[in-house]
Amino acid sequence: MKIIVTGAAGMLGRAVVAHCTSLGESVAGFDHHALDITDESKLSLVFEQECPNLLINCAAWTDVDGCELDPVRAQGINARGPELLADACRRAGAQLITISTDYVFDGDKDGFYTQRDQPNPRSVYGASKLEGERRAQTAWANTIVVRSGYIFGSGGTNFLSTVVARARRGESLKAIGDSLGTPTYAPHLAQRLYQLAQVAVPGIYHVVNSGEGTSFEGFARRALEAAGLNGALVEGISLGALKRPAPRPRNSRLRCVLSQAIGLEPLPSWQDAVGEFIANDSP
Numbered sequence: 418m419k420i421i422v423t424g425a426a427g428m429l430g431r432a433v434v435a436h437c438t439s440l441g442e443s444v445a446g447f448d449h450h451a452l453d454i455t456d457e458s459k460l461s462l463v464f465e466q467e468c469p470n471l472l473i474n475c476a477a478w479t480d481v482d483g484c485e486l487d488p489v490r491a492q493g494i495n496a497r498g499p500e501l502l503a504d505a506c507r508r509a510g511a512q513l514i515t516i517s518t519d520y521v522f523d524g525d526k527d528g529f530y531t532q533r534d535q536p537n538p539r540s541v542y543g544a545s546k547l548e549g550e551r552r553a554q555t556a557w558a559n560t561i562v563v564r565s566g567y568i569f570g571s572g573g574t575n576f577l578s579t580v581v582a583r584a585r586r587g588e589s590l591k592a593i594g595d596s597l598g599t600p601t602y603a604p605h606l607a608q609r610l611y612q613l614a615q616v617a618v619p620g621i622y623h624v625v626n627s628g629e630g631t632s633f634e635g636f637a638r639r640a641l642e643a644a645g646l647n648g649a650l651v652e653g654i655s656l657g658a659l660k661r662p663a664p665r666p667r668n669s670r671l672r673c674v675l676s677q678a679i680g681l682e683p684l685p686s687w688q689d690a691v692g693e694f695i696a697n698d699s700p
């Protein structure tokens with residue numbers, strides 16, 4: 418199989434390239450500089466050169482507040498980008514997997530969001546990602562959309578590494594305690610993306626580590642505990658106190674109603690995944 422990964426220098430992109438390469442697949446990873454997903458002519462050139470069977474799109478503008486302040490740019494990268502990739506995949510007969518977000522939901526529901534729940538994004542970022550899902554699916558029927566949330570891993574702007582590094586210096590830190598999500602370890606997500614490519618059933622999937630989910634405060638405390646540090650260094654604050662430009666959902670926990678039906682086991686618990694991250698990836 419020939420696999421192209423876009424956004425290959427990002428947190429998830431790195432994990433996807435590493436995982437697919439470790440399986441002996443032929444992988445071409447393109448970072449933002451090597452391939453801007455909104456550059457149609459470069460995209461055609463890359464497809465001519467690489468002749469992929471599968472494209473895994475990890476490229477996105479993930480700065481949630483930046484998107485709020487520049488909706489045109491957000492739309493261009495997060496909505497038009499996946500559509501262009503889907504067009505290119507359709508022409509080449511290649512499968513497309515594109516990553517979306519828990520922020521497509523408004524957060525008003527109690528409990529977990531499944532694929533049966535109606536998205537209702539509150540932020541420009543969430544709206545642009547939802548538009549990207551829809552445009553990609555419309556452009557190419559062989560598209561798999563994977564929604565995930567609270568992704569952590571090495572590389573990129575990494576909340577957990579920052580938390581651990583600060584705690585090692587004895588510094589206290591603040592983390593949001595009143596909004597919930599389902600943490601997802603990038604290498605586990607990468608494994609599941611590859612499995613979904615093998616199963617090859619188009620549709621929308623929710624992929625997160627298992628468990629009841631947590632807040633950033635709980636997430637940070639678990640990381641400190643796994644690193645043998647003092648969890649009391651984390652101070653919980655409220656989402657509202659941060660006064661950021663973009664609204665965030667108060668609850669964006671995800672659950673999948675499809676994975677088990679197609680024979681995929683739940684991913685490890687998020688607590689175990691944080692332990693794995695601290696053992697393998699944390700500075």
Ligand SMILES: NC(=O)c1ccc[n+]([C@@H]2O[C@H](COP(=O)([O-])OP(=O)(O)OC[C@H]3O[C@@H](n4cnc5c(N)ncnc54)[C@H](OP(=O)(O)O)[C@@H]3O)[C@@H](O)[C@H]2O)c1
Nearest residue numbers: 424427428429449453454476477516518565566567568573
């Ligand atoms: N992180 C999370 O908690 C989270 C949660 C839910 C869903 N997601 C989704 O998961 C996917 C991967 O996110 P991530 O956490 O790995 O984010 P990330 O570390 O910010 O990686 C995104 C990558 O995309 C690149 N990029 C931006 N614009 C591009 C363009 N026009 N063409 C090509 N590449 C471009 C960025 O490069 P530059 O930095 O050089 O611009 C960056 O390397 C995204 O679809 C994101 O929406 C993330």
